[in-house]
Amino acid sequence: MSAVPAQQQQPLRRDVKDGIVAGVCSGIAKRYGIDPIILRVVLGAATLAGGTGLIVYLLAWALVPEQGGRSPSWARLAGRRETWLILTGGTFLLLSMLLLLREWGLWFSDAIVWPVLLAGGGAALIWRQSAASAPPAEPEPAAPVRTRPDRPADPLRALRLPTPALGPAAIGAGLVIAAALVFLWLNDALAPARDVVLAVLVVVAALTLILAPWWLRLVRGLSAERAERIRSQERAELAAHLHDSVLQTLALVQKRAGDPRAVANLARRQERELRAWLDGGRPDPGDSLASSLEAAAAEVEETHGVPIDVVAVGDAPVDERGAALVAAVREALVNAAKFAGGAPVQLYAEVGEERTEVFVRDRGPGFDPDTVPEDRRGLRESIYGRMDRHGGRAVVHSAPGAGTEVELVIER
């Protein structure tokens, strides 16, 4: 036999290369290991006798993806708004064509053609669904999910089935069932069944009335149990986090109790880390000016052991100018930490619509800005120079005994 197992594994694809029109016959033939000629003859015959073959072919064309990874024409079109207009128009066109064929006598009988059409459409939808190797993964939410202990994630969310996979399959199944019913009805096979159906419906209704409360209770119980499980999972996660962070820090604090500066440093770092964790979906330092400034302050604080209080009003994405500003602010913070003698440093940033302003203030001894030696590269190059190059400005306000404030302004 020519059917190679490896080929059997492949999902159904239209084979445009070896095909004649759109590669439908060739694709199906390859997938199931049949000679395409047989399929073509069958389709041709079906087309002559009532147009069914043509319909099936067109449906397969639209629904079966092309070899080589492109999505089916159907999926490419479905996103567009006018697709639905075209679809409706196409359906009417098809109907009129069929009625024309029916008028001419190129027709089996109503009892066969209509059900076959419906069943063909439905089956195509279902097959397309199962042929896809895996259902599309649900898109991950862009921001990390907030895991604040007081707000557990919606427990029902996990219960839901992935909806995108359900739609087409349900429509397909509906079409196939409708086809079966139409077929039976047109062949008068339903008449004896009608009484049975009535009886079954009555029994089902009665059973529903009896069992509904029990079933509802079961469902509620299940979701309650699930919510409880999620809650205990969150508790475990919280415990793990506390163990990894807070408890470790407390152990370190006990060990280094003799060194107040180290203890204060440890406490600040832990505080910052916990805050970030509680805040959850904070943007990465790479994306947000305020977060970048906070990260720079945290780093300087850790290296130099001087507390830095950060207040930020407004926020913006970090562009090239923003990055230069953050670098200059960092240098100003380092200067403040070095020369302010351990006094707290205040960082204030205001991101406005026209400009961003940052103030770095310390309560150190201060100095006379005019007497700074030329070789103080930190101030000259890293602050003044950098701000100049990016169209901003830097001003240092200081006087002996009055602390220092560095003002950095950059247009946005």
Place this chain on the structure above:
Amino acid sequence: MTSVVIVDDHHLFRAGVRAELDGLVDVLGDAATVEDAVRAVLEAKPDVVLLDVQMPGGGGVEVIRQVAARAPAQRFLALSVSDAAEDVIAIIRAGARGYVTKTISGTELADAVRRVAEGDAVFSPRLAGFVLDAFAGTASLPPAEVDPELDQLSPREREVLRHIARGYLYKEIALRLSISQKTVEAHVSAVLRKLQLSNRHELSRWAVERRLIE
């Protein structure tokens, strides 16, 4: 000496504040729950209540609401590690006359308590930043929807708040802006009034999101 009641659900923290304020202000009592706090405050009638923002059973906001129903003149100063803007704005809108973070030193805290007792508002740099943020949205609104008396900060008020956020003390701000310290205090009190009375959506947005107020 100014008298205070300390309300905080952490025993260690209450003990720490007590020790730090010892000799600087008169600590009349402390409480760990909303219920105890309301009772202690109504009994002791301190000049100022030092109030934690986050507490079980409704937090500092609930204490203010229950006390204000029976003693509307009682003054509160919020003292918290909580950084969340919505919590801080909510407790100020509930009636606290200031907000300082728990990292403040004992002498600074005693000074803040005295100022609140005298009727001033006490803004830490962090609170000033939150308030500037809260009022920032009103600048772009059509003038018809804004009540400038309540919904917008005057340029001078903004300038004062910006200086507070930059770490300047009231007397330093007075010097820099060439106004008296009393005028600085008047500006800050005006901001506090606007913060508490404005109905602007932007101010209550955080609180509503967290369902802190109805």
